[in-house]
Amino acid sequence: MAAVPGRPPGPSLAGHNRITTQALSSTARAVAADVLGVPPDQVRAAFSDDHGLLALLLSLPLPVPPLARVVREPDVVGTFGGPLWARADAARSPILERVEELTGARLSRVDIRIIGSTVTRGVRVR
Numbered sequence: 001m002a003a004v005p006g007r008p009p010g011p012s013l014a015g016h017n018r019i020t021t022q023a024l025s026s027t028a029r030a031v032a033a034d035v036l037g038v039p040p041d042q043v044r045a046a047f048s049d050d051h052g053l054l055a056l057l058l059s060l061p062l063p064v065p066p067l068a069r070v071v072r073e074p075d076v077v078g079t080f081g082g083p084l085w086a087r088a089d090a091a092r093s094p095i096l097e098r099v100e101e102l103t104g105a106r107l108s109r110v111d112i113r114i115i116g117s118t119v120t121r122g123v124r125v126r
Contacts (some may be wrong), residue, residue: 019103021083023056031098032058037081037093038118053108057097061116062087088112 008101013124033040036037062084065076092110100107 004111016126019105027098027102028056028058031095031102032040032060032091032112032115033099034061035094036087042118050108053106055080055108056096056110057113058095058110059113059115061118062114063120064117065121066119084114084117088114 012125021105022080024047028045029040029043032043032045038060041048042060046057046059047054048057049055063080065080069076081090092112096107097108099105099110
């Protein structure tokens with residue numbers, strides 16, 4: 001019996017494995033929350049078919065500093081990871097890679113929709 005890449009060595013068993021949409025969505029929400037520093041319950045995830053691969057759409061608010069603080073300390077935006085657009089853009093690849101690694105699913109892309117902001121004193125930056 002020849003070894004199959006990605007499959008542990010040993011006897012092959014008949015059957016199949018399936019990851020439900022719920023499991024994929026939960027994993028995507030947890031990954032996005034971790035990468036972007038938001039609570040997982042604030043992240044919505046949806047998948048769609050993209051020519052045989054999965055396209056992931058995330059919708060979530062992102063933390064921002066209080067505007068009065070930005071006026072006093074313009075550099076504080078950098079401590080949050082930069083402007084909203086840059087943060088979302090930078091998060092797409094790590095989210096795609098980690099979701100693929102954890103689930104084995106093949107993703108074509110990750111789209112991030114920023115649906116709001118939450119004012120906070122500070123967040124961790126990766």
